Amino acid sequence: MEQRDAGADTSTRLGQVLTDKELEQIWSDLSEISTPTWVSPVPSTLGSSSHGKLKADQWRTLGVTHLPLSLLKLWGLCAPGDSSRSQKCREILEVTINLVSAVVLASSRTTSPAIASLYLHHMIAYMEGTKKIFPQYNFLPNHHMSLHLYDYLLLFGPVHSWWTFPFERIIGMLERIPTNFKFGQLEKTISESFTRSANLRALLYNSNQCPQTI
Secondary structure: OOOEOOOOOOOOEOOOOOOHHHHHHHHHHHHHOOOOOOOOOOOOOOOOOOOOOOOHHHHHHHHHHHHHHHHHHHHOOOOOOOOHHHHHHHHHHHHHHHHHHHHHHHOOOOOOHHHHHHHHHHHHHHHHHHHHHOOOOOOOHHHHHHHHHHHHHHHHOOHHHOOOHHHHHHHHHHHOOOOOOOOOOHHHHHHHHHHHHHHHHHHHHOOOOOOOOO
């Protein structure tokens, strides 16, 4: 039997913030918003079982580009006399905007002590707001680490020079190499396949060394 949140004015599944109608509106927005080709695309049926897991950069695109537009349209016009759910949705929108602001500041290609301090301000506001709205929510280790990002921005500068996306992409490439899943053999297969593809790319990128037949 499906459980529903009895305290909500518009009934939602237990643990679910968005109603089915609101989710459909977000799907509609996803299909209509045009983004540059270099922006990681987000599945248009986000939230359904068919789209699978999002990658880290897709989460960033969703949070920075798509969700703010949709949630502002859905929840941004809440008035003081509106229902309790509308008031709660407005509070969720505010903490979401704090998180989006923090992500934009943290992923900027330039930084400074002022930007780092503003990032920390938005992250603390996001976490305090989340705990106020959802008292039973348990924060994860990632939330704790996100507060230390303030120190890393001061110590190491913009995240683009030291974040792990390039290594995650390589891990993804290695995972897609077909193997027989037998330890002692798959290591050799992965190593040889990765080396061959790297050598081929080097040849194709350097037209002076690329054989005429290729």
